[in-house]
Structures are given as structure tokens and as C-alpha cells.
Amino acid sequence: MEKKRVLLIASHHVSLIRFRGDFIKSLIDNGFDVFAAAPDYSEEIKQKIKALGATPVEFKLQRTGLNPMKDYKSIQELKSIIKSNKIDLVFPYTVKPVIYGSIAANSCKIPVVSLITGLGYTFTGASSKAKLLQRFNETLYKLSIRKNKCIVFQNKDDYQLLLDRKVIPKDQKVDFVSGSGVNLKQFTFKEKNPTDKVSFLFIARLIKEKGVALYLEASKILKEKYPNAEFHLIGAPETSPTAISEDELRELHDKGIIIFHGKQKDVEKHLHNTDIFVLPSYYREGLPRTTLEACACGNPIITTDSVGCRESVKEGENGFLIEPQNLEALAKPMEYFITHPEKIKEMGINSRKYAEERFDVDIINNDLVNIIKQELNLN
Known part of the structure; x- marks a missing residue:
């Protein structure tokens, strides 16, 4: 039988290597021909995609903002x-691949299994611009994903929101x-043996929505009180309107x-060299x-009791959930x-136990492959 062809x-x-590399391998191991489409491929990533056994395909996409002519050309x-x-x-x-990829595939009468990896800024921001984008994105989602064979969500809050909004x-x-799961062989467990030099680690985009400003404020407060504590931060400076400036980070x-x-x-x-994520x-x-990788490496987690984040913590067992945008709520478990x-x-x-139970990439990829097989009547 001729191999079925799947286009990511x-x-x-x-992201095709960092977040979907194991998934691409799973698809190939299950007898699929895999094509991986993305804009602005580097030669290094192209070669890595080919090494996995997949075919890289390039297309043009304006990743941020709205430009109807460019977006139409992408479709x-x-x-x-x-x-x-x-x-x-x-x-x-x-977001954009789901919307434009779904429109393109549905117009070709090709089945789509779309993965909602989060609804992002437009469903978070309270500004007039964010609300305008939210309404626009809701319309695009309605136009694009209703004909999809299956929509896969990473949390039930996003599903409920799209249901409530009649998207x-x-x-x-x-x-x-x-x-997206975590490779437990790559992100290995290392037991923590902390001293009086307890260390914290923040890894994310350096924008306020990710909580970096709150982390910096908590670090200032706790460093003064506990000079031996360490507050590590990983991330590339950005030009986003809500980004923390590199000058401020260098000064701190x-x-x-x-x-x-x-x-x-x-x-x-x-993650191995620090104590708490x-x-x-x-x-x-x-x-x-990042929270899944931290779980796999054996770091307790402090994160917000909000959409997506709350999934990574069993309260009081492997970490703590805090109220969003609350400095005192963040500083308290850090001090604990x-x-x-x-x-x-x-x-x-x-x-680590929680990662093995729930976030093992092999379990998640097996679920995704089975969904695809079901939609192609291969089960």
C-alpha cells in the first residue's frame, strides 16, 4: 500500500525540530511520508528535517500582524x-498555520487535524487593539476550523472558550x-540537594505577559532578604511593546x-544546575x-493558576499555583x-513522576498518530 502523506x-x-521532532519520527515510524512546511527555513534546520526522514517545504508567512494580501498569498x-x-x-x-492551513486544505477537500497550542496574546490582552484582534481571530477561526476532521487542544479551557464564543x-x-510532551531520555532526572544557596530559574519570552517583570520584582525583594539565593533568567531580548529592555536586565x-x-x-x-522553576x-x-522540561529534570514548579499553566502542577506535591499578576503571591512560595x-x-x-505519568512525549505522540490514523481510516 502506498504511504499516506502528512503535511505539518x-x-x-x-519549532519543527524543538517541539515536533519526536512527532515527525513517530509518524515516519508508523509508515507515513512527512512533509514539514515553514517560512524562512535555515539550511541547518532543513538538514535536520531531512535527517529525520521528512521533506522540508518552504512557504511565505508574515508571522505577526495582519496583511490581507500577504495572508491570501500564504493560503x-x-x-x-x-x-x-x-x-x-x-x-x-x-495560530496562523491553523487558520491558513485549514482554509487551504479544506478548499482542496483534504482532511485536517489541527492542534491548538494556546490562544495567545489576542485572547489575553485587555487593550482595545487586543480586543479588536480577538474579534478578528474569532471570525477567522470560525471560517477555517469548523470543517476540520478533528481539533486537538492542549487544555480544556481553550476548548471551552471557543465553544462559549460559538467559534x-x-x-x-x-x-x-x-x-507537546517532553523526551524523558533527553531531559533526564537529577535529584536536588540544595544548600543555603537556593536557586530559581525563569525561562520564557521576555515579555510582561510571561511574568518576567513580576519575577524581577520578586527577585529584588528576596535577594535583599536572602543574599545567598540566586535568581537566574534565560531568554532573548525582544522588541515587543511589552518586552523588558536588555538594559534593565543587564543593570540587574x-x-x-x-x-x-x-x-x-x-x-x-x-534546569539541572538550579533548584526551582x-x-x-x-x-x-x-x-x-518549559514547565514540562522542568518537571522531567526534577525541578519543583511555581506557576500561575491560569489557562495551560495549571496543568503542570499538583498543588503542594510538585510545586505551587499562584494568582496571576500578584507579586505577594509569587514571593511567598519562592520564600518558602x-x-x-x-x-x-x-x-x-x-x-519527575508527574512527567512520566502524563507528559512523556512517546505517549502524546502515540495519541496524535492514532488520531491521524483514525481520520485516514487506517486503524
């Missing part, structure tokens, strides 16, 4: 890719997975309040990959770990 559509080529280009490569099923993820009908076929680093590492590739090493995000997450370092080892062990 991403908004960023790096037409995706339609051409689907037809010329005789694609049997399209699997888009993240999708009640009879829409949906499924759920626990994020030079004063010894934080340890700013900038952008880093070897995340596992930094902190993500006080109020961005509308799917299920943050400083004054009760013996709890770090125990909660870290529980984090």
Missing part, C-alpha cells in the same frame, strides 16, 4: 504545496493531549540581583513546554523554598 505546517522552522501557496505533493492529511499548529459547534469532533545582572544568561540552547543543563505567566498558554530547602528534593522527585 508551522509558523517557525525551529494560495499552501494550496499549491498540498496539491503538488499529493498530501493526504494536513496537521497545522499555532466551534458543540458537535465538533475534538481531542486533548498534554502539551551587574547589581547581582539576577543572573542573566540571555538566549541558551542547553536548557537541560540550566518559575513561570508566573498570564499569557493564554497551551501548556508551556528558601526557608524550607528540604522540600525541594521531595517535590522535585514528584515532578
Whole structure:
């Protein structure tokens, strides 16, 4: 029997390796031909995609903002890719690929299994611009995903929101997975043995919605009270309107309040070398990959009791959930770990157990492959 052809559509080529590399391998191991579409491919990522056994395909996409002419061209280009490569099923993820990939595939009468990895800024922001974008995106989602064979969500809050807003009908076929999963062989467990130098780590985009400003304020307060504590921060400076400036980060680093590492590739090493992972995000997450990696490495988690984030914590067992945008609520559990370092080892062990139970990439990819097989009548 001829192999079925699956087209993955991403908004960023790096994510195909970092977040979907194991998934691509799972599809190939299950007898699929895989095509991986993304804009602005680097030669390095192209070669990595080919090494996995997949075919990289490039298309043009304006990742942020709205430009009807460019967006229309993206849809037409995706339609051409689907037809010329005789694609049997399209699997888009993240906002624009889901919307434009779904429109393109449905117009070609090709089945779509779309993955909602979070609803992001437009469903989080309270500004007039965010609300305008929200209404516009709701309309685009209605136009694009209602004909999809299955919509996969990473949390039930996003599903409920789209249901409540009548973006999708009640009879829409949906499924759920626990994020993109984490490779437990790559992100290995290391038992924590903390001293009086308890260390915290924040990894995310350096925008206020991700909670970085709150983390910096908590670091200032706690560093003054507990000089031995360490507050690490990983992330690349951004030009977003809500970004924290690199000058501010460098100043705090030079004063010894934080340890700013900038952008880093070897995340596992930094998770192993620090005690507690902190993500006080109020961005509308799917299920943050960094918290899953922290769980796998054996770090207790402090994150917000909000969409997506809450999925990674069993309250009081492997960490704490806090109220979003509340400095006191963040500083309290951070101080708890400083004054009760013996709890770090125990909660870290529980984090790893939770990762093995729920976030193992093999389990999640197996679920996704089965959904695709079902829609192609291969089960």
C-alpha cells in the first residue's frame, strides 16, 4: 500500500525540530511520508528535517500582524504545496498555520487535524487593539476550523472558550493531549540537594505577559532578604511593546540581583544546575513546554493558576499555583523554598513522576498518530 502523506505546517522552522521532532519520527515510524512546511527555513534546520526522514517545504508567512494580501498569498501557496505533493492529511499548529492551513486544505477537500497550542496574546490582552484582534481571530477561526476532521487542544479551557464564543459547534469532533510532551531520555532526572544557596530559574519570552517583570520584582525583594539565593533568567531580548529592555536586565545582572544568561540552547543543563522553576505567566498558554522540561529534570514548579499553566502542577506535591499578576503571591512560595530547602528534593522527585505519568512525549505522540490514523481510516 502506498504511504499516506502528512503535511505539518508551522509558523517557525525551529519549532519543527524543538517541539515536533519526536512527532515527525513517530509518524515516519508508523509508515507515513512527512512533509514539514515553514517560512524562512535555515539550511541547518532543513538538514535536520531531512535527517529525520521528512521533506522540508518552504512557504511565505508574515508571522505577526495582519496583511490581507500577504495572508491570501500564504493560503494560495499552501494550496499549491498540498496539491503538488499529493498530501493526504494536513496537521497545522499555532495560530496562523491553523487558520491558513485549514482554509487551504479544506478548499482542496483534504482532511485536517489541527492542534491548538494556546490562544495567545489576542485572547489575553485587555487593550482595545487586543480586543479588536480577538474579534478578528474569532471570525477567522470560525471560517477555517469548523470543517476540520478533528481539533486537538492542549487544555480544556481553550476548548471551552471557543465553544462559549460559538467559534466551534458543540458537535465538533475534538481531542486533548498534554502539551507537546517532553523526551524523558533527553531531559533526564537529577535529584536536588540544595544548600543555603537556593536557586530559581525563569525561562520564557521576555515579555510582561510571561511574568518576567513580576519575577524581577520578586527577585529584588528576596535577594535583599536572602543574599545567598540566586535568581537566574534565560531568554532573548525582544522588541515587543511589552518586552523588558536588555538594559534593565543587564543593570540587574551587574547589581547581582539576577543572573542573566540571555538566549541558551542547553536548557537541560540550566534546569539541572538550579533548584526551582518559575513561570508566573498570564499569557493564554497551551501548556508551556518549559514547565514540562522542568518537571522531567526534577525541578519543583511555581506557576500561575491560569489557562495551560495549571496543568503542570499538583498543588503542594510538585510545586505551587499562584494568582496571576500578584507579586505577594509569587514571593511567598519562592520564600518558602528558601526557608524550607528540604522540600525541594521531595517535590522535585514528584515532578519527575508527574512527567512520566502524563507528559512523556512517546505517549502524546502515540495519541496524535492514532488520531491521524483514525481520520485516514487506517486503524
